[in-house]
Amino acid sequence: MAQLALFGGQKVREKPFPPHPVIGEEEKRAVMEVLESGKLSTFIAQPGEHFLGGEKIRQFEQEFASYHDVKYAVAFNSATAALHAAVTACGVKAGEEVIVPPYTFTSTATCALMHNAIPVFVDIKPDIFCLDPAKIEPAVTPRTRAIIPVHLFGHPADMDEIMAIAQKHNLKVIEDSAQAPGALYKGKPTGTIGDCGVFSFQETKNIMTGEGGMLITNDDEIAEIASMIRNHGEVVLASQSQRTYRSDILGWGYRMTEMEAALGIAQFRKLDRLNNQRIELANYLAEKLATIDGLIPPVVYPFARHVYYVFPIKYSQDRVGISRNTFVKALVAEGIPFGAGYVRPLYLNPIYHEKKPFVYNYFGQDISYDKGLCPVTERLYEKELMLTMVCRPPATVADMDDVVTAIKKIIENKDELAEAGQ
Numbered sequence: 001m002a003q004l005a006l007f008g009g010q011k012v013r014e015k016p017f018p019p020h021p022v023i024g025e026e027e028k029r030a031v032m033e034v035l036e037s038g039k040l041s042t043f044i045a046q047p048g049e050h051f052l053g054g055e056k057i058r059q060f061e062q063e064f065a066s067y068h069d070v071k072y073a074v075a076f077n078s079a080t081a082a083l084h085a086a087v088t089a090c091g092v093k094a095g096e097e098v099i100v101p102p103y104t105f106t107s108t109a110t111c112a113l114m115h116n117a118i119p120v121f122v123d124i125k126p127d128i129f130c131l132d133p134a135k136i137e138p139a140v141t142p143r144t145r146a147i148i149p150v151h152l153f154g155h156p157a158d159m160d161e162i163m164a165i166a167q168k169h170n171l172k173v174i175e176d177s178a179q180a181p182g183a184l185y186k187g188k189p190t191g192t193i194g195d196c197g198v199f200s201f202q203e204t205k206n207i208m209t210g211e212g213g214m215l216i217t218n219d220d221e222i223a224e225i226a227s228m229i230r231n232h233g234e235v236v237l238a239s240q241s242q243r244t245y246r247s248d249i250l251g252w253g254y255r256m257t258e259m260e261a262a263l264g265i266a267q268f269r270k271l272d273r274l275n276n277q278r279i280e281l282a283n284y285l286a287e288k289l290a291t292i293d294g295l296i297p298p299v300v301y302p303f304a305r306h307v308y309y310v311f312p313i314k315y316s317q318d319r320v321g322i323s324r325n326t327f328v329k330a331l332v333a334e335g336i337p338f339g340a341g342y343v344r345p346l347y348l349n350p351i352y353h354e355k356k357p358f359v360y361n362y363f364g365q366d367i368s369y370d371k372g373l374c375p376v377t378e379r380l381y382e383k384e385l386m387l388t389m390v391c392r393p394p395a396t397v398a399d400m401d402d403v404v405t406a407i408k409k410i411i412e413n414k415d416e417l418a419e420a421g422q
């Protein structure tokens, strides 16, 4: 039996996994072309179409909207900015409640706080890690105005059930599809089912612009308000011959640059190919892991196209015999990057307890951020979930084989790990 790297043995893998993102000639050419044109942001003080951004921004938006078969795509400098704009454009008011899952990136929930609205955390499903529709309705109050389902790790949430609840209670639905560009729910792209959808192009994402985001919608008003919010809230009407600097609503500097948009166009044209490669790698890895007792590879519902931003594994300490944290420590020592537990349940973060930087007059006594609020999420975070991001191109199946070899090596040596009290 090979000795574990944790105890001084040879690592399964010495070399790093292939770097991400892959920046090809197309991306380099596209960015250089913008730099050479000198038009780095044409959002500037011109009435008319320039209110809507430069040539590359508009092209990126048009291609993104057309792929998703929606009327509007509005580019932002991050998904966080797009989420903030979405909450505002959906008409959520200060003191109103927004239902969110706690197992997600921080800004799925802080976008409500940014608008002086109140995040209400509802637990997730233990198999696909997305909002549990059965737990949403009990959390709805007369103050609830919106739901933000997250298509976590690239698997779509249960949108039919979520939309039915939203319709019944007259709530807006903002899909957080930051981790799921190109994922499908019953044949429909994620982000197109709710009132609007938001995507991230931050550097680690399936397609990227360094930093960047997109909001898509079929709703004229949401699109218009979102465009104003990204432009400092200033209104520049096509009919005006001069910029008026008139601010009708509060806005922010949330514009994307032309370099990012050019990069985005090049990346976006590769989305389906890159996702297909992720799916192939993930299917390969999942099949190899399926026979290992105590590890459950990602569950994919029959209606779903999972795009594997992250490859999650559910872990059973009872079946394997050592703790998840020990398992992950041993795996990392073998040269396989894995994380234990994704993020801490968001409501356990100090901002929800110290409540310093926000106006908290609105918070009623009945909003809980206490430990125990979402037990499924807490169990996943503490004991049951491990994840890796190596399952993405340009990695190959040979790289996935190293993951499997390391996992099997740890299983073979689990008694030694248990004895060492690791």
Ligand SMILES: Cc1ncc(COP(=O)(O)O)c(C=O)c1O
Residues within 6 Å of the ligand: 077, 078, 079, 080, 081, 104, 105, 107, 108, 150, 176, 178, 179, 199, 200, 201, 202, 211, 212, 213
């Ligand atoms: C689910 C989710 N929502 C929102 C965001 C925010 O994206 P950005 O970094 O583009 O602001 C992320 C980024 O990690 C995310 O994973």
